[in-house]
Amino acid sequence: MDASVTSTYEDPRAHAVRERYLDIFGGPELPVPVEAIAEDMLGLRIEESWELGDCSGVLLPSRRRILLNAAERAHGDVPIRRHRFTVAHEVGHWVCHCLEGRAAVQPAALCRKVDLRLDADRALEREANIFASELLMPEAAVRAVWGELVAQSHEVDPAAVCAERLDVSPVAMGWRLFNLGLVEERPV
Ligand SMILES: [Zn+2]
Structure with missing residues (x-):
């Protein structure tokens, strides 16, 4: 894969946070405990609205709050996984743009559904998405799980199993696999 494309998706701040x-807290590395990272380590409270x-x-x-759209939880399993991505995205704003409370200006982030796509048009949103993607789907872990699944069987859908293991939505995992050059097709 083209190195310039790969480097677009590196964010060492996500690895540092993880x-x-x-x-500090130990515990299993996967799935990445994003809610605990936000609440226990960074002191942000997560609420639904x-x-x-x-x-x-x-x-x-200023209120150290992450608000999640409750309506997105109401439809079963996949939206809950999307909540994890949303939390990781807001953590991205907190770490990258608010410098964990140390930045001189701390604008509130209002993130629409289109901002949470990896092809978001606003630069700060894109940055938060890359952070979220790196936080929840560490490259080494994704490559390890992917390699194991592909070697194992052709019966299962490895992208779906990968998404399940890392507890992210199939779309988020699809983008990650595409960006790492492990699959050739962009997710729809
Ligand atoms: Zn955002």
Whole structure:
């Protein structure tokens, strides 16, 4: 894969956050404990709200709150996984743009569904997505699980199993596999 494409999707800050958590709290590495990273380590409170309109998630830095759109939880399994991505995305805003509370300006982030796509058009949203993707789907772990599954069997859908193991949505995993050059097709 073209190195310039790969480097677009590296964010060492995500790895640093994950490693810091494991150093302090220990526990299993996968699936990445994103809610505990936000709440226990970074001191952000996660709440659900029915009043977010077309926003999937909101970061309120001054109140140290992440708000999740409750409507997105109401439809079973996959939306809950999407919540994990939303939490990771808001953590991305907190770490990259608020410098964990140390930045001079701490704008609230209002993140719409379209902002949570890897092809989001706003630069800060894209950055938060890359952070989220790296946080929840560490490259080494994805490659290890993928390699194991592909070697094992052709019966299962390895992308779906990968998504399950890392507890992310199939679409998020599809993008990750595409960006790592493990699959040739972009997710729909
Ligand atoms: Zn955002």
